[in-house]
C-alpha cells in the first residue's frame with residue numbers, strides 16, 4: 288500500500304518563500320500544503336517551530352524535490368557589470384542609503400521631512416559614498 292501521508296518537503300523563514308515554492312510545485316502538478324504560515328509572520332516563533340513548512344504527499348516527494356531543484360536560473364538576466372568606486376577604483380561596492388535614520392527622526396519629531404535619505408552606492412574599501 289502506498290502511503291499518501293503528508294511529509295515536509297521544505298521549510299522557509301517567510302510565508303512568501305513557501306508560496307513561491309508552492310507555485311513551483313503547482314506548475315509541476317504536484318499538490319502541496321503550507322503549514323504554520325501564520326506563525327511565520329512572528330519571526331521568533333517561526334524559527335522555534337522550524338519555519339513555515341511546505342508539505343506534499345509522500346508519493347510525490349521525489350517529483351517535488353526535482354521541481355524545487357529547478358531554480359529558474361535561465362529566466363534571470365545576467366548580473367550587471369560591477370560598479371567601480373570613483374575614488375579608489377574598487378569593485379567592492381554595494382547599493383546604500385544614507386541619512387535614513389536622521390530623516391526618520393526629523394519626520395517623527397517634527398512631522399515634516401527636513402532631511403531626505405540619499406540613495407546611492409558605497410565603497411566597502413574606502414567608504415566613499417556616491418549618490419545616484
Ligand SMILES: [Zn+2]
Nearest residue numbers: 372375410413
Ligand atoms: Zn573606494
